[in-house]
Amino acid sequence: MTSELDQSADVDKGPDVTKSPAREFPGAGLVKGLATTFKTMTRHAHTVQYPDQPPELPPRTRGVIALLEENCTVCMLCARECPDWCIYIDSHKETIPAPPGGGRERTRNVLDRFAIDFSLCMYCGICIEVCPFDALEWSPEFEYAEFDIKDLLHEKDRLREWFWTVPAPVALDPAAEEPKEIAAAQKAADKLLAAQKAAEIVALAEPDAAAGAGAKTGTGSGTGTGTDSGAEGDG
Amino acid sequence: MGGAAHWWLEVGLRLVVILGFFLVVPLLVGQMEHKAMAHMQGRVGPMEAGGFHGWAQLIADGVKFAQKESVVPADADRAVFQLAPTVALLPYLVALVVVPIGPGTQVGVALDVGLFFVLAVMGVGVLGTLMGGWASANKYSLLGGIRTAAQLMAYELPMLLSAASVGMAAGTLSLSGIVDKWQWWWLPWQLIGAFVFFVSGLAELQRPPFDMPVADSEIIFGAYTEYTGLRFAFFLLAEYAGIVLLCLLTTVLFLGGWHGPFSAHLGWLWTVLKTLVLSFVVIWLRVSYPRLREDQLMRFAWTALIPLALAQLAITGVVRVL
Numbered sequence: 001m002t003s004e005l006d007q008s009a010d011v012d013k014g015p016d017v018t019k020s021p022a023r024e025f026p027g028a029g030l031v032k033g034l035a036t037t038f039k040t041m042t043r044h045a046h047t048v049q050y051p052d053q054p055p056e057l058p059p060r061t062r063g064v065i066a067l068l069e070e071n072c073t074v075c076m077l078c079a080r081e082c083p084d085w086c087i088y089i090d091s092h093k094e095t096i097p098a099p100p101g102g103g104r105e106r107t108r109n110v111l112d113r114f115a116i117d118f119s120l121c122m123y124c125g126i127c128i129e130v131c132p133f134d135a136l137e138w139s140p141e142f143e144y145a146e147f148d149i150k151d152l153l154h155e156k157d158r159l160r161e162w163f164w165t166v167p168a169p170v171a172l173d174p175a176a177e178e179p180k181e182i183a184a185a186q187k188a189a190d191k192l193l194a195a196q197k198a199a200e201i202v203a204l205a206e207p208d209a210a211a212g213a214g215a216k217t218g219t220g221s222g223t224g225t226g227t228d229s230g231a232e233g234d235g
Numbered sequence: 236m237g238g239a240a241h242w243w244l245e246v247g248l249r250l251v252v253i254l255g256f257f258l259v260v261p262l263l264v265g266q267m268e269h270k271a272m273a274h275m276q277g278r279v280g281p282m283e284a285g286g287f288h289g290w291a292q293l294i295a296d297g298v299k300f301a302q303k304e305s306v307v308p309a310d311a312d313r314a315v316f317q318l319a320p321t322v323a324l325l326p327y328l329v330a331l332v333v334v335p336i337g338p339g340t341q342v343g344v345a346l347d348v349g350l351f352f353v354l355a356v357m358g359v360g361v362l363g364t365l366m367g368g369w370a371s372a373n374k375y376s377l378l379g380g381i382r383t384a385a386q387l388m389a390y391e392l393p394m395l396l397s398a399a400s401v402g403m404a405a406g407t408l409s410l411s412g413i414v415d416k417w418q419w420w421w422l423p424w425q426l427i428g429a430f431v432f433f434v435s436g437l438a439e440l441q442r443p444p445f446d447m448p449v450a451d452s453e454i455i456f457g458a459y460t461e462y463t464g465l466r467f468a469f470f471l472l473a474e475y476a477g478i479v480l481l482c483l484l485t486t487v488l489f490l491g492g493w494h495g496p497f498s499a500h501l502g503w504l505w506t507v508l509k510t511l512v513l514s515f516v517v518i519w520l521r522v523s524y525p526r527l528r529e530d531q532l533m534r535f536a537w538t539a540l541i542p543l544a545l546a547q548l549a550i551t552g553v554v555r556v557l
Contacts, residue, residue, distance in 0.1 A: 033523040037275040046277040 059170045061140035062123045064154075065116055066162035071135035074109035078127035078136060086120035087127060088113060114156040119149050139165045250332075253343050257328050260507075261475035262293045264514045268475075269293075271515060275522040300468035308461050310372035319370060320462070320469035323363025327476035330356040334483050335411040337493045337502035349410035350402055353484060354395060360477060361387045361439060364448070367470070368458030379457020382448040382529065383441065389536035390435040390445075396544035397428040397435070400551040401488045414492035421491070424554060428547040429489035431540050433513070436481040438536070440474060442517060444524040447532055482513035 048055055057063075074091040090113035096106045128136045139162045146152055154162075172179070269292060273280030285291025307313055330353045332343035346352050361383060368380015404425065405413040422429075438445035441457075449457035459470050486492055486509040493502030527535065 030524070034519060037519060037523045040277055041271065041274040043277070045274065045279045047279060049279070049282060 057140050059167065060138065061142075062125060062138050063140040063142040064118070064138075064144060064162050065121070065128065065159065066137050066139045066166050067114055067116075067156055067159035068135050068137070068163050069111060069114065069156055069160055071131075071133040072111050072114065073133060073135075074111050075132065077130045077132065081126045081130045083124060083126065084120045084122055086117040088115040088117070111156070114159065115153055116159060117153045118144070119152040137163065137166045139163070140167065141165045249343050253331050254328070256336075257331055257476060260479050260510075261472060263511070264478055264518075265293050265471075265475045266290065267511075267515065268518045268521075271518050272522050275519070297468060300465055303464035303467075305464040305466055306461070308372050311461065312370035312372070315366050315370035316461075317466070319363045319367035320466040320473070321363070322366055323360055323473040324469045324476065326356045326360040326363075327473060327480050330480055331483075333410060334480070334487060335414060335492065336506050338415075338498065345411050346409065348408045350398060350408045350413065350488075353410070353480075354398055357439070357477075357480065358387070358391060360473060363470075363473065364441070364458045367462065371458070371461040373461050375454040375456075375460045376458050378454045379448045379460070382454075383458060385529075386438055386441065386445065386448060386532065386536075389533055390438040390540070393431050393536060393540035393544040394435040394439065396541070397432040397547055398488060400428040400544070400547045401425060403548070403551050403555060406555075410487050414487055414494070417491040417494060419491070419494075422489075425489050425547070425551070427543050427550070429485065431544045431547065432489065433481070433485050435536070435540055436485070437517065437520070438532070440477040440481060442474070442478065443521040444527050445532060446526055447529050450526060478514055478517050479510065482510040482517065485513055486510050 074089060076089060079085075079087040079089050089111070091109045091111050093107045094110050096108060098105050125138065128138060141162060144152075144154075270280045270288070279288075281289030281292035283289055284295040307316055333346045333349045333352055334343075335345070335349075364383045365380050365387075368376045368378075368383060371377070401413055402408050404421065405416040407413060407416070441448045449459065454460070459467060462470060483506070486506055490509050490513075492509075493505050495501075495505035498505060
């Protein structure tokens with residue numbers, strides 16, 4: 001109808017220029033625009049009414065950092081790796097007296113204070129990555145806004161409360177490699193089974209020397225248990 | 236004496252009804268804009284105010300505007316600045332007085348030159364924006380005001396020409412007379428005129444996609460930049476009142492006003508219904524199209540709408556003579 005309408009029609013059909021080399025009817029793009037908005041109106045909204053409707057969070061959501069105090073050995077790795085130094089740890093050493101069977105006294109670290117300042121935290125997750133004993137975990141909880149910024153400093157009891165909200169680990173992808181822990185345990189179990197079978201075969205083959213062979217296999221299975229516990233230790 | 240009292244009562248009642256219409260329907264259109272625009276963008280719009288789907292959102296907005304401080308810039312032309320929102324809003328109320336809602340006496344004042352009066356008064360409404368733009372002592376306001384003036388110059392002509400075409404067709408300038416004479420075949424006959432009238436009316440109201448005078452990405456909010464509180468709310472209300480009046484006029488002039496089934500009893504309902512449907516189209520256009528550039532805006536008016544309006548005049552003349 002007019003040059004204006006032609007121009008906007010051109011703009012509208014930008015993506016599929018290759019489809020039709022022939023010029024569309026003037027104003028076709030305008031009609032297409034109206035149709036698009038009308039169609040969108042008849043469909044459901046894409047938004048979520050958040051306070052009334054809880055959001056669907058992805059499984060690895062970084063909501064808040066939770067602490068399982070018992071797993072912490074005060075190695076200070078998290079505090080040192082934290083890019084903005086928002087983890088505060090206080091501890092003292094305690095001496096464990098020598099066991100009655102002999103040996104020497106040992107010292108262990110006792111955690112006095114573990115606090116994360118979430119007003120500084122940038123949710124990079126390095127502390128969780130670096131923790132060798134899985135004392136820190138991500139929790140998907142995110143509703144802990146405060147009126148006073150000082151209240152964003154979560155002490156260890158509050159950090160522990162978050163731990164009960166930590167979800168179970170996400171299931172592995174079906175095509176994924178088997179976890180090392182399972183492989184190691186399976187290997188140990190296989191070994192044990194093989195040793196048992198060998199013992200049975202030996203027992204069947206030499207019923208006379210059963211007692212002596214039994215003692216031998218006993219040592220064999222003992223080694224197997226040793227490997228087993230070693231594998232667990234690796235895990 | 237008794238007759239005079241009766242007359243005063245009737246006039247008072249008519250004015251109250253018109254004032255009620257003026258205060259309620261623009262809010263209805265505003266709420267429709269909130270919700271329709273939201274759903275067209277895949278949102279749900281206001282949901283909290285008033286409980287049910289945010290029906291009281293505009294009332295809440297009004298309370299908010301009333302609480303805000305009304306600031307007058309130090310360098311502003313105080314009197315003109317303060318007068319501008321009223322000048323923008325009142326003409327739409329005045330114009331509403333002569334628009335017939337239903338057959339017979341369902342009109343504030345049946346004026347013989349109703350069409351002429353309405354168009355003249357609607358033009359005054361735009362002056363409020365001009366005044367605000369000039370008096371604000373702000374370069375963005377001034378730019379917005381100048382753009383408004385340019386737009387008024389460009390689009391007033393096609394609007395008047397297309398309205399004149401209807402006047403020619405009906406042989407009267409009375410709005411009630413035009414609706415009385417209206418036949419269904421006027422719809423195709425005056426189709427071009429309806430298009431030109433509606434589009435240039437949109438442009439005169441500075442509604443998107445013709446909202447260059449308030450293009451917020453370039454000139455903040457044009458002539459309304461310096462306004463706050465209730466004065467700003469008046470400008471906003473004027474915009475919605477303008478939409479209602481434009482849709483009402485398009486209905487009366489081109490869509491047959493109260494004509495429809497059971498028009499003897501439900502004529503007013505047909506008028507209101509057609510007006511609301513047109514208001515929806517106004518909102519629909521706003522959501523669907525991006526803003527026209529200033530040069531596109533001008534070229535569209537001078538090279539498209541005015542020739543179309545003249546063509547419509549010619550068609551109307553030829554058919555009338557035949």
